[in-house]
Every structure is written in structure tokens, then in C-alpha cells.
Amino acid sequence: MxxxxxxxxxxxxxxxxxxxxxxxxxxxxxxxxxxxxxxxxxxxxxxxxxxxxxxxxxxxxxxxxxxxxxxxxxxxxxxxxxxxxxxxxxxxxxxxxxxxxxxxxxxxxxxxxxxxxxxxxxxxxxxxxxxxxxxxxxxxxxxxxxxxxxxxxxxxxxxxxxxxxxxxxxxPSFLHLRKYELMAISNRINEIGIKKIRRIGHSMEFDQVKNYVPGDDYRTLNWKATARRGELMVNSYTDEKAQHVYCVIDKSRVMKMPFEGMSLLDYAINASLVLSNIALVKDDKAGLITVAETIGSILPSDRKPAQLGKMAELLYKEKTRYLETNMEALYLSIRSTLKQRSLVVFFTNFESMSALNRQLPFLKRIAKFHLLLLVFFENTELKTLTETPAADVEGIYVKTIAEKFAYEKKLMVKELAKHGIMSVLSPPDQLNVNVINRYLAIKAQQKI
Known part of the structure; x- marks a missing residue:
């Protein structure tokens, strides 16, 4: 009781x-x-x-x-x-x-x-x-x-x-990951903004000899097989496989900037997982490196089914640091870890030309041995300021400064291209689509 x-x-x-x-x-x-x-x-x-x-x-x-x-x-x-x-x-x-x-x-x-x-x-x-x-x-x-x-x-x-x-x-966002994976498998990725890339020529990795059907490239006719079988036979080629794709994620203070409640680091991590998943679907090998003032996690490239789970487990606890990126340590780590030419997708951010120039010597060294794709972010708030009409003198001053910083971002893209470094300048909310588009274009152009 x-x-x-x-x-x-x-x-x-x-x-x-x-x-x-x-x-x-x-x-x-x-x-x-x-x-x-x-x-x-x-x-x-x-x-x-x-x-x-x-x-x-x-x-x-x-x-x-x-x-x-x-x-x-x-x-x-x-x-x-x-x-x-x-x-x-x-x-x-x-x-x-x-x-x-x-x-x-x-x-x-x-x-x-x-x-x-x-x-x-x-x-x-x-x-x-x-x-x-x-x-x-x-x-x-x-x-x-x-x-x-x-x-x-x-x-x-x-x-x-x-x-x-x-x-x-x-x-990191595995719901987006599943969506892009299903779209890639069903060849419907153009429905979510990913472009179909027209191939220049074709890959030279042989797949099989098959019967000719209307629409096949007549230049791939296999005359010996045709003579033996008494019907037209063609060589079938496939995308080159087992190419190494490494996502390098910058965890320094430049990735702390927020956008719609999430930091740039969160967008970079989500995009790296989506890109790695698409690479695995395309039978490439995906790897991961994180860096801040020191090297963080390193996951060697592989194409086993468990690779994506390992990447998610490494990334779900990652946080932004408050010091600058140690590019020298990153360069030495890439040289020691990547034993053959690979696609290195480096997710980072630059807000000024001087910030890029400090890191450019190390980026050029990496690009000398690997295919480097630098991914950084468009400042959407600055873009909004440049598109808003100025109402007074203060507004004109703010708009002028915003246009200056926005113009510097475009200059960075040209400066990187001058040194043979590819780049993607993207708003955070469109990062997944823009990175996948560039990866598919690189595959189509057989640059790796």
C-alpha cells in the first residue's frame, strides 16, 4: 500500500x-x-x-x-x-x-x-x-x-x-547516397541534374565479342570472328575499371562556415560519400584522406562492398579544427600513400586570392603526379548581395565589396586552370550534382 x-x-x-x-x-x-x-x-x-x-x-x-x-x-x-x-x-x-x-x-x-x-x-x-x-x-x-x-x-x-x-x-547523409546510387544504376541520373557526357572515342578496355545490332559502331567490327561465324560480330568495350579515386577533405577553420544550419565540412563529407559510392558503382576504387593542421584519417582505396561503410564510420565523428591546413603534410601523405596516378578530389575553401596563393605551390606539386580536382564553395550570401539593388551609399559600398570577393572566386578558377589544376566552384546545396558531373566528364574524357 x-x-x-x-x-x-x-x-x-x-x-x-x-x-x-x-x-x-x-x-x-x-x-x-x-x-x-x-x-x-x-x-x-x-x-x-x-x-x-x-x-x-x-x-x-x-x-x-x-x-x-x-x-x-x-x-x-x-x-x-x-x-x-x-x-x-x-x-x-x-x-x-x-x-x-x-x-x-x-x-x-x-x-x-x-x-x-x-x-x-x-x-x-x-x-x-x-x-x-x-x-x-x-x-x-x-x-x-x-x-x-x-x-x-x-x-x-x-x-x-x-x-x-x-x-x-x-x-553523413546516406539517404542522398542511396538516391544517387539508384539513379546511377538505372541510368536516370539526368533527372536530378547530372548531365549525360558525350564520350570522345571509346575506352580501350576490351569487354567481349558480340553480335552486331543496329546502332553499334561499325568501326569495331571484328572481321575474324565475322568470317568464322558467318554473321557480323563486333568488339564490345567498357569503361576502364579499378581506377583510384581519393576524396581529400579539409577539416580546417575555412570549413566552419555555416549554410542552412550545416557547416561546409558537412556538405563536403556528404558529397565525398556520394562521389565514392558512384565511383564504386562504376567499378573504380575509392579512398579517403582527412587533413587539418595534421593528417587525420587515411583509408586506402578499395572497391570492396564494405568500403563505403568504413568511410562513413570514419567520417561521422569528424569536426572542424581551428588552425590552417598543413599542405606540406598533405603532399607528403599523398606521395607516400598513393602509389599510382589517381584522381584526387580535394574539398576545401578559399575566400581570397592570397589564401589560394599560399597553398598553390603544394597544389601544383600534387597535380604533377596525380589528376587534381579542387572543389571549393561559392559564397551564396555574397551572391545575394551582388544581385540586390543598392538603396543608399552604404548599400553601394557593401555591394561593391561583395562584387570584389565574388570576382576573386572566379579569378581563382582561372588561376588554377593556368597551372593545369581542374576546379569546381559550387554553391553548397548543389555540390553533389556538380562533383558527380565533373567525375563523369573526367571518366568520359579518359583523363585518369
Whole structure:
């Protein structure tokens, strides 16, 4: 009995109708001082209220397990995407109940509106779905799910606690990764902005000899096979495979800049995984290097199915640093790790020409031995300023400075091309498409 009283003391909360009833009784007691004819009516009302509260408690605590709840969490969350979660709840009471649900989501979301109010008939169940969009990678801790149950009387509410603490990892955007992979496999990637690249000539990697069908290149006719079979036969060629593609991700302070809640580092990590996945689909080998003031993670290129999982596991905890990139360490690491000519896709950022010139000698050294593709970001806020008409002298000054910085970004592309270094200048939200387009163009032109 003592335990039940303790539980009632902890898990019972007054409902709104209880406050209304108490206020009504208080008014009756106040009026009884002025109107003696009310007699014992206030005491009768108070006694009735106490009896109703006791009845409500009996209804709520008459069943040991009146409510069952289960929260469905994915094994991992996708960074920057809307992830669907759901709560399954079932009513074991013999009467309909009003339900209030509070889900204690991780503090990283900074949301206080995960509160659901619903009605649940007797012996029925319901599933409530909602979405969460993380903008940082790492470990997220979910708390308890607290459920508040009201009987039809609605005087008090009983609290139930479910689930308890659970940690879920937030990985780089694997939802985008799946989308691009499916598009690449089904040859529908042009639907999401990825261009079909016209090939110059064809790859010289032989695949098979097959029967001629209308549309085949007549220059690939195999005359010996044709003579033996008595019908036209052609040589079939395929893309060169097992080429090495390395994504190098800069984690220095230049990647801290935010865009739509995510840092440039998050966009670079998402794009590197998407690009690596497309490379694996094309039977190339994908590898990874991260760098800041020191070399971080190094994953040698491979095309095994588990390679992408290894990359995601390495990247989900990566954070931006506060020092400049050590380009000399990066150059030495690339020279020691990459034993043959590879496509090196370097995700970084430059805001001024002087910043590029500091790193240019090392970029030229890397480009001497490998095919270097430098990916950096267009400042969309500056672009907005340049396109907005100036309303006063201050606006003209701000617009002039913005145009100067925007022009410097274009000069960087020309400066890199002058030294034989390819580049991609992209807004963060279009990074995936622009990087894949450039990779497919490089494959089509057989530059690796």
C-alpha cells in the first residue's frame, strides 16, 4: 500500500477539470459567509469532489499495465535529411483515454515541441509519426518517452515512463547516397541534374565479342570472328575499371562556415560519400584522406562492398579544427600513400586570392603526379548581395565589396586552370550534382 501511495504521489498530476472543480468549491465557501442559506452545500460539493478524485485514481490504477508504448528509432540518422521516427501506443484500459506524449529528444535538435495530444479508444492502438532533421554528425542520446493518461473524468492524469536512454549515431547523409546510387544504376541520373557526357572515342578496355545490332559502331567490327561465324560480330568495350579515386577533405577553420544550419565540412563529407559510392558503382576504387593542421584519417582505396561503410564510420565523428591546413603534410601523405596516378578530389575553401596563393605551390606539386580536382564553395550570401539593388551609399559600398570577393572566386578558377589544376566552384546545396558531373566528364574524357 505504501508503494502504491508513493507511486501515486510521483506519477499523478492534476487535470484542468480538477482546477475548475476546486475553484468552484472555493467560490461556494466564500459565498457561504454572505449567504447562510447555502448551508452545508460547499461541504457536500467538496466531499463529492474528493470521491470523484478517488474514483478517478481507482480507474487509472485499477490496471497495472494500462498503456503500452514503443518508440521506433532507426539504427542511425542521416545528417541534413528528414528522418522519420514513430511512436506506437496501445490502450489496455476498458474505457477510452486522453493521451499526452512527450518525447525527450536529444538536446542537439533544440526543439521543445515534441508533444502529441490524442484520444485512444479502449483496446485500440495508434502510431504517431514525426520527423527530425539533424545538422551535426555524432552521437545523439534520446531520453524517455513520458505519457500522461486521463480517464473520461479528466480530474487527474497518470504518468507512464517508457523506453529509457538510447544512443543513436548520426552519419553523413546516406539517404542522398542511396538516391544517387539508384539513379546511377538505372541510368536516370539526368533527372536530378547530372548531365549525360558525350564520350570522345571509346575506352580501350576490351569487354567481349558480340553480335552486331543496329546502332553499334561499325568501326569495331571484328572481321575474324565475322568470317568464322558467318554473321557480323563486333568488339564490345567498357569503361576502364579499378581506377583510384581519393576524396581529400579539409577539416580546417575555412570549413566552419555555416549554410542552412550545416557547416561546409558537412556538405563536403556528404558529397565525398556520394562521389565514392558512384565511383564504386562504376567499378573504380575509392579512398579517403582527412587533413587539418595534421593528417587525420587515411583509408586506402578499395572497391570492396564494405568500403563505403568504413568511410562513413570514419567520417561521422569528424569536426572542424581551428588552425590552417598543413599542405606540406598533405603532399607528403599523398606521395607516400598513393602509389599510382589517381584522381584526387580535394574539398576545401578559399575566400581570397592570397589564401589560394599560399597553398598553390603544394597544389601544383600534387597535380604533377596525380589528376587534381579542387572543389571549393561559392559564397551564396555574397551572391545575394551582388544581385540586390543598392538603396543608399552604404548599400553601394557593401555591394561593391561583395562584387570584389565574388570576382576573386572566379579569378581563382582561372588561376588554377593556368597551372593545369581542374576546379569546381559550387554553391553548397548543389555540390553533389556538380562533383558527380565533373567525375563523369573526367571518366568520359579518359583523363585518369
Amino acid at each position: 505504501a508503494k502504491l501511495i508513493d507511486k501515486i504521489y510521483i506519477d499523478v498530476f492534476p487535470g484542468k477539470w480538477l482546477f475548475i472543480a476546486i475553484a468552484f468549491c472555493a467560490v461556494l465557501f466564500l459565498l457561504s459567509f454572505f449567504f447562510t442559506w447555502l448551508g452545508d452545500l460547499p461541504y457536500l460539493a467538496l466531499g463529492a469532489l474528493i470521491l470523484l478524485v478517488m474514483l478517478d485514481l481507482v480507474l487509472l490504477y485499477g490496471t497495472k499495465t494500462g498503456i503500452f508504448l514503443r518508440r521506433h528509432l532507426p539504427e542511425r540518422l542521416s545528417n541534413g535529411d528528414d528522418n522519420e521516427l514513430s511512436i506506437y501506443i496501445e490502450n489496455f484500459y476498458n474505457f477510452p483515454v486522453s493521451v499526452g506524449i512527450i518525447d525527450e529528444i536529444p538536446f542537439q535538435f533544440q526543439r521543445r515541441d515534441i508533444w502529441f495530444k490524442t484520444a485512444l479508444p479502449s483496446r485500440r492502438n495508434k502510431t504517431i509519426s514525426y520527423t527530425l532533421r539533424p545538422v551535426k554528425r555524432g552521437e545523439y542520446n534520446f531520453g524517455q518517452v513520458r505519457v500522461y493518461i486521463n480517464s473520461p473524468l479528466g480530474l487527474v492524469a497518470r504518468r507512464f515512463n517508457f523506453e529509457g536512454q538510447k544512443m543513436v549515431k548520426v552519419y
